[in-house]
Amino acid sequence: MTTRPRSLLRLDEIPLTAVAQFMTTASDIECGRLDCSTMLSGEILVPLFFQESSRTYLNSSAAFMRMGGRILPVVIDNTRLNSRWSEPIRDFCELLNSCCDYVIVRSPDVDKVLEFAKWCEKPIINAGNGFGAGSEHPVQTLVDLYVIQQFYGTSPLNILMIGGKHIRTTRTQTKLFHRLGHRVDIIPSKVTVDNYDMDDFYSNNTNEYNDVRTIDLTQYHVIYHNGADEDHNARPSDNVKLTRDLLASRLFNGIVLHSLPRLQELATDLDDTPFNAYYTQMRKAKLVFKNVFTYLKANN
Ligand code: CP
Secondary structure, eight states, X not given: OOOOOOOBOOSTTSOHHHHHHHHHHHHHXXXXXXXXXXXXXXXXXXXXXXXOOSHHHHHHHHHHHHTTOEEOOOOGGGSTTSTTTOOOHHHHHHHHHTTOSEEEEEESSHHHHHHXXXXXXXXXXXXXXXXXXXXXXXXXXXXXXXXXXXXXXXXXXXXXXEEETTSHHHHHHHHHHHHTTOEXXXXXXXXXXXXXXXXXXXXXXXXXXXXXXXXXXXXXXXXXXXXXXXXXXXOOOGGGOBOHHHHHHTTOOSEEEXXXXXXXXBOGGGTTSXXXXXXXXXXXXXXXXXXXXXXXXXXX
């Protein structure tokens, strides 16, 4: 009988005191108060990405290597996990147990990451699992919180979320922001998959609006866009589009976050404005990953 590792699968199971500690540790690493450059010396991370990623793959790998660890890269199509063989996850986990110390998993299926966490003896980091009911993106949300707190500290904020309520980032962020006492308003785009486990939460804890062009943007500290659609060819409707002209003309005075990648819902003319906090998110994600590895090492 093996003991279950402390993995990072969702933020709901992390107490707010631990979330606050995440923020402090990330800040300590950023300011040089905590040196973690050799903390993972001799340790190995296996990134298992069943779905594309730019930021999560590179930032997690870079963070691990800058902590002295090494990456054992895996191309899913070259393993027996591929669609031709579909090797049982339990069998692959038996292999992982003797090959590495940490595993980060992204999957278009909600359950696959949980299946790895069930069978693997090593800590699993959920790098985003699916869409709709059960899906989460915990590390992205810790990154978002870190950036927001760098701009505004820990005081209660008004946050406008835009995009699909079924998107894993929106789901995890909204729950955490609400737990922290922030007001969360939403301009939703169409929900394309079953999202039943969040329906009551959204109804009870968020205000819904239709059009970013008609609401008072001066009341918000943060506009968080998570994308309107997963379809690369879809053209977002104007009610969910952010442009420089819109934010300036509506006297918005806060920051814009976006988990990225973007389609046309986030105009590139925002990139060189003070509204842009999404590039800060991308850069600072490494700090939060370092912090996640520090947390998992301390808890395993
Ligand atoms: N924000 C995010 O998860 O980006 P990637 O899909 O590029 O990893």
